[in-house]
Amino acid sequence: QKEVEQDPGPLSVPEGAIVSLNCTYSNSAFQYFMWYRQYSRKGPELLMYTYSSGNKEDGRFTAQVDKSSKYISLFIRDSQPSDSATYLCAMSPASKIIFGSGTRLSIRP
Amino acid sequence: DSGVTQTPKHLITATGQRVTLRCSPRSGDLSVYWYQQSLDQGLQFLIQYYNGEERAKGNILERFSAQQFPDLHSELNLSSLELGDSALYFCASSATGDVNTEAFFGQGTRLTVV
Numbered sequence: 001q002k003e004v005e006q007d008p009g010p011l012s013v014p015e016g017a018i019v020s021l022n023c024t025y026s027n028s029a030f031q032y033f034m035w036y037r038q039y040s041r042k043g044p045e046l047l048m049y050t051y052s053s054g055n056k057e058d059g060r061f062t063a064q065v066d067k068s069s070k071y072i073s074l075f076i077r078d079s080q081p082s083d084s085a086t087y088l089c090a091m092s093p094a095s096k097i098i099f100g101s102g103t104r105l106s107i108r109p
Numbered sequence: 110d111s112g113v114t115q116t117p118k119h120l121i122t123a124t125g126q127r128v129t130l131r132c133s134p135r136s137g138d139l140s141v142y143w144y145q146q147s148l149d150q151g152l153q154f155l156i157q158y159y160n161g162e163e164r165a166k167g168n169i170l171e172r173f174s175a176q177q178f179p180d181l182h183s184e185l186n187l188s189s190l191e192l193g194d195s196a197l198y199f200c201a202s203s204a205t206g207d208v209n210t211e212a213f214f215g216q217g218t219r220l221t222v223v
Contacts, residue, residue, distance in 0.1 A: 032209045043111065043199050043214030044152070088152060096165050097208050101151035 003027050006089055006100030014108050019076040023089035023100045026070065030091040030098075033065050035074045038086045038102065047087075048074065079107045112136065113215035115200050121221045127188040130218045134181055134202030140164065141183040142203070142212060143175055147196040158183055159206035190222045 006023045013019055021035075032051055036044035048063040050056045050072075056063045064073040072091070076083055084107050089100040112135035122128055134141050143155040145168075154167035158177035169175075172190075177183045187194060197219050201212040 041216070043113070043201070043216050045111070045214065046211050049209075049211070092209055095208065096154050096157075096167055097212075098154070099152040 001026060002101075004089065004091060004098050004100045007103055008101055010104040010106060012106045012108060013079060015079060015081060017079050017107075019074075019079050019083070019105060019107075021074040021076075021087050021089075021103050021105070023072050023091075024070055025072070025091055027091075027093060028067075028070070029093040031094060032092040032097075033063070033072050034090040034092075034097070035061075035063055036088045036090060036099075038088060040085075044088055081107045081109050083107050111213040111215060113200060113202050113213050115198075115215035115218050117218060118216065119219050119221075121223060122190060124190055124192060124222055126190050126222075127186065128190065128220065130185040130187070130198050130200075130220075132183045132185070132200030132202075132215060134183070134200075135213055138202035138204050138213070139181065140203045140206050140210075140212075141177055141181070142201040142208075143169075143183070143185050144199040144201065144214075145196050146199060146217070150196075152199070155185070157206075157208065164206055165208065187220070192222050195220055195222045 035048040038044040053067045062075040086102040088102040114133040155169040157165040201214045203210040203212040
């Protein structure tokens with residue numbers, strides 16, 4: 001079993017929809033949780049960063065961490081075609097970062 | 110543009126060969142990370158260097174090695190290449206040695222082993 005599980009998709013939604021992306025994990029030592037966005041033929045870029053449980057909002061993006069359920073989510077409001085990318089969750093127990101396999105998201109105009 | 114430069118962008122080589130991938134970190138960043146991204150394994154952490162010293166090791170094969178030079182650029186050496194080594198190799202850099210500091214990724218080197 002992988003330490004971090006992420007549905008690879010692809011996920012296709014119409015423009016303007018709310019998108020929900022999720023990851024589950026097994027290691028209770030994880031304290032730092034991140035979401036990266038990766039456009040085709042590019043390197044990943046950090047989108048959101050949270051420490052421990054709770055919510056964090058940044059514009060149209062909200063990251064949610066539920067440590068009791070070992071479940072993290074990224075919500076994208078008012079989705080745009082420019083949000084079409086692969087989204088990778090990542091988490092760290094402090095010594096190294098472990099990435100999920102990524103969810104491919106497509107926003108239909 | 111993240112400020113991290115990787116060369117070459119593409120590399121095609123034969124099995125059994127050795128290649129060197131190069132990474133120049135963002136100006137002022139002391140840490141360099143190497144990652145391998147393949148379709149079946151996702152993004153895998155290989156190794157981290159901080160200010161010239163090895164800081165953390167991930168799933169790096171013994172056939173692979175890396176180093177960080179005094180000018181802070183880094184090289185990843187892959188030897189005795191196998192078909193399964195075909196992947197995207199990313200370098201990332203960050204300001205500190207803490208893995209939870211924001212890291213900036215280069216555009217990657219696509220390695221194809223034939």
